[in-house]
Amino acid sequence: MDLNRLSVNTATLGEVPIKEAVDLLARAQVPAIGPWRHDLGPVGATGAARLIRDAGLQVSGLCRGGFFTKDQYGNRGDNHRAVDEALEIGAKCLVVVSGGLLQGSKSLPFSHEAIRNGLALLLDYARPLGMPIAIEPLHPMYAADRCAINTLGHALELCDGLGPGIGVAIDAYHLWWDRNLAQDIEKAGKQQLITAYHVCDWLVPTQHLLLDRGLMGEGVIDLKNLSQMVGGAGYSGFVEVEIFSERLWSKPPERIVQEVMDAFTFYV
Amino acid sequence: MDLNRLSVNTATLGEVPIKEAVDLLARAQVPAIGPWRHDLGPVGATGAARLIRDAGLQVSGLCRGGFFTKDQYGNRGDNHRAVDEALEIGAKCLVVVSGGLLQGSKSLPFSHEAIRNGLALLLDYARPLGMPIAIEPLHPMYAADRCAINTLGHALELCDGLGPGIGVAIDAYHLWWDRNLAQDIEKAGKQQLITAYHVCDWLVPTQHLLLDRGLMGEGVIDLKNLSQMVGGAGYSGFVEVEIFSERLWSKPPERIVQEVMDAFTFYV
Numbered sequence: 001m002d003l004n005r006l007s008v009n010t011a012t013l014g015e016v017p018i019k020e021a022v023d024l025l026a027r028a029q030v031p032a033i034g035p036w037r038h039d040l041g042p043v044g045a046t047g048a049a050r051l052i053r054d055a056g057l058q059v060s061g062l063c064r065g066g067f068f069t070k071d072q073y074g075n076r077g078d079n080h081r082a083v084d085e086a087l088e089i090g091a092k093c094l095v096v097v098s099g100g101l102l103q104g105s106k107s108l109p110f111s112h113e114a115i116r117n118g119l120a121l122l123l124d125y126a127r128p129l130g131m132p133i134a135i136e137p138l139h140p141m142y143a144a145d146r147c148a149i150n151t152l153g154h155a156l157e158l159c160d161g162l163g164p165g166i167g168v169a170i171d172a173y174h175l176w177w178d179r180n181l182a183q184d185i186e187k188a189g190k191q192q193l194i195t196a197y198h199v200c201d202w203l204v205p206t207q208h209l210l211l212d213r214g215l216m217g218e219g220v221i222d223l224k225n226l227s228q229m230v231g232g233a234g235y236s237g238f239v240e241v242e243i244f245s246e247r248l249w250s251k252p253p254e255r256i257v258q259e260v261m262d263a264f265t266f267y268v
Numbered sequence: 269m270d271l272n273r274l275s276v277n278t279a280t281l282g283e284v285p286i287k288e289a290v291d292l293l294a295r296a297q298v299p300a301i302g303p304w305r306h307d308l309g310p311v312g313a314t315g316a317a318r319l320i321r322d323a324g325l326q327v328s329g330l331c332r333g334g335f336f337t338k339d340q341y342g343n344r345g346d347n348h349r350a351v352d353e354a355l356e357i358g359a360k361c362l363v364v365v366s367g368g369l370l371q372g373s374k375s376l377p378f379s380h381e382a383i384r385n386g387l388a389l390l391l392d393y394a395r396p397l398g399m400p401i402a403i404e405p406l407h408p409m410y411a412a413d414r415c416a417i418n419t420l421g422h423a424l425e426l427c428d429g430l431g432p433g434i435g436v437a438i439d440a441y442h443l444w445w446d447r448n449l450a451q452d453i454e455k456a457g458k459q460q461l462i463t464a465y466h467v468c469d470w471l472v473p474t475q476h477l478l479l480d481r482g483l484m485g486e487g488v489i490d491l492k493n494l495s496q497m498v499g500g501a502g503y504s505g506f507v508e509v510e511i512f513s514e515r516l517w518s519k520p521p522e523r524i525v526q527e528v529m530d531a532f533t534f535y536v
Contacts, residue, residue: 100472106490108447141409143445144488145472150445177411177418179376204368204413206477220412222374 001227001239001268003261007032007060009198009242010039013256014249017041018048021253026055028257034060034240037085045085052089060238061134061169061196062091068118069099069111069148076121083126092237093134093195094126095169100145111148120162127165134195135159136169139177141209151175152184159193167195170230171242173202173213176221182229189233197230199223199268200243211246215259217267227268239268269495269507269536271529275300275328277466277510278307281524282517285309286316289521294323296525302328302508305353313353320357328506329402329437329464330359336386337367337379337416344389351394360505361402361463362394363437368413379416388430395433402463403427404437407445409477419443420452427461435463438498439510441470441481444489450497457501465498467491467536468511479514483527485535495536507536 008030010021018041025033033052040048052059065082068074079096086094098115105111119135126133137155138147149155152175155168168188175181188194201219206212216223227239241260248256276298278289286309293301301320308316320327333350336342347364354362366383373379387403394401405423406415417423420443423436436456443449456462469487474480484491495507509528516524 101488106488106493108445108490112447139408140445141407141474141477144470148445154447177376177408177416179380179418179422202412206409209409209474209477220369220374222376225374 001264003029003265004031005239006030006261006264007034007238007240008257008260009034009063009240010036011063012241012243012248012260013253016253018043019051022051022055022057024253024257026057028261030057030257030261032058032060032238034063034242035089036063037082040085045088049089058238059089059091060240061093061095062086062089064095064097064136065122065133066096067099068115069102071103074114074118074121075099079122080125083122083129083131086131087129091131093132093167093169095134095136095196096122097136097138097147098149100143100148108148115148116158116162119158119166123162123165132195133166134169135166136171136196137174139174151178151180152188153180156184156188156191156193159191167193169196169198170194171198172221172223172226173198173200176202176226185229185233189235192234194230194233194235196240197235197237198240198242200241211244213243213245215243215245215248216241216263223268239264269532271297271533272299273507274298274529274532275302275506275508276525276528277302277331277508278304279331280509280511280516280528281521284521286311287319290319290323290325292521292525294325296529298325298525298529300326300328300506302331302510303357304331305350308353313356317357326506327357327359328508329361329363330354330357332363332365332404333390333401334364335367336383337370339371342382342386342389343367347390348393351390351397351399354399355397359399361400361435361437363402363404363464364390365404365406365415366417368411368416376416383416384426384430387426387434391430391433400463401434402437403434404439404464405442406439407442419446419448420456421448424452424456424459424461427459435461437464437466438462439466440489440491440494441466441468444470444494453497453501457503460502462498462501462503464508465503465505466508466510468509479512481511481513483511483513483516484509484531491536507532
């Protein structure tokens with residue numbers, strides 16, 4: 001993949017202050033950044049926006065809003081703040097993760113219903129402000145506690161009744177295993193719903209449910225094929241590298257950026 | 269669930285010799301056992317068959333065959349031995365796990381094809397001998413290295429072209445998150461394909477991809493509802509409790525059996 005499509009998610013760099021992350025990426029001529037809200041740090045969205053703009057970086061997306069099942073108001077206050085921050089830093093979208101089972105409930109159908117309602121409320125706020133929402137289905141191993149939307153097909157169904165202003169974030173790590181992925185990507189493309197595309201790799205063995213993701217090429221995901229599908233479906237935006245990996249984080253941040261760029265060039 | 273439906277998988281008891289496992293279950297008046305092949309131990313299938321018969325236990329299923337993607341012969345020799353052992357101990361079915369990606373390949377479609385071929389070859393051997401094969405879809409977190417069949421829908425599709433002599437093993441742990449589960453169970457019932465039903469629970473948080481499963485009631489799976497669906501679809505066979513849990517294994521085996529019986533009565 002051409003490096004002019006690269007965005008680096010701040011989580012990939014480990015615990016690095018936003019100023020350092022921005023400087024690092026700008027020096028390496030990485031064109032875009034994908035910040036986590038908690039990584040904006042003490043300078044906040046306003047300060048981060050200035051740093052990012054001054055460095056000439058673009059923002060692929062802001063991570064993240066959602067968690068609609070957290071309370072009976074669909075986590076509204078926090079989600080409105082997330083939209084405001086996304087606008088402030090000029091993000092191309094706000095990435096949203098749905099939340100898992102409703103507090104104290106074992107019912108997936110009820111939780112799915114609450115997610116739909118929360119998403120609708122969030123869109124009422126985000127749509128007039130012009131901030132696109134990208135719903136990101138996560139791997140089924142997060143269904144209980146993080147995200148009960150676990151396939152692209154399910155995310156597309158949600159979009160169906162709720163658009164405009166909503167699309168999907170396709171993350172290789174979460175979706176690679178799904179035998180319906182190719183057809184769902186095609187469908188998402190036809191409806192122009194592909195709003196973000198994230199890459200990393202699935203390691204064998206995987207040692208930890210959260211913090212053992214691989215650099216592209218280290219694992220089993222056929223990323224070139226996936227990129228071709230996503231591109232073939234019409235997506236031409238940034239490709240964001242988001243890797244949670246204690247192994248990677250043990251390296252100096254400059255080294256991480258270099259390895260990400262190499263892997264992006266050869267394996268995505 | 270009534271205790272006369274209970275089968276205890278030997279993996280639930282930890283590292284216990286087969287004789288001790290059989291004695292424990294018989295003493296507790298558990299009607300059935302679900303042995304792993306490696307748990308048959310030095311007495312082998314012949315010795316275990318005698319122990320189980322003498323104790324008056326039934327065998328819900330033998331774990332396990334499969335791993336069709338291991339070599340170009342669909343792991344044939346080992347799978348034939350598995351069928352022979354299942355026959356010898358009088359198992360109601362041989363539980364089969366498909367295997368993950370083909371060695372050195374990143375192609376899921378090729379791997380699915382190899383699985384279908386391996387399964388067809390296994391059926392050629394098992395069908396005339398009268399040993400039913402139960403294909404068990406595993407959770408997507410095992411797609412790469414253990415099982416690339418990750419939904420009941422996919423397993424049913426495999427059965428479709430390969431029957432008779434094949435059915436599905438429905439395991440709550442692996443499938444609970446799937447929003448299509450209810451409709452697929454109904455479909456499986458209509459085609460009389462439900463050959464085994466396994467239960468345990470999904471813990472929040474889950475600390476380990478393999479060894480942190482919960483006793484029924486400890487986690488988030490709506491097991492009563494699932495049991496109702498499986499029963500409603502016509503399955504009336506044994507309900508096998510299969511729990512890989514280092515926490516559980518730290519307890520004395522008699523205690524494990526008691527806790528399993530209590531949880532089975534209250535939460536399944």
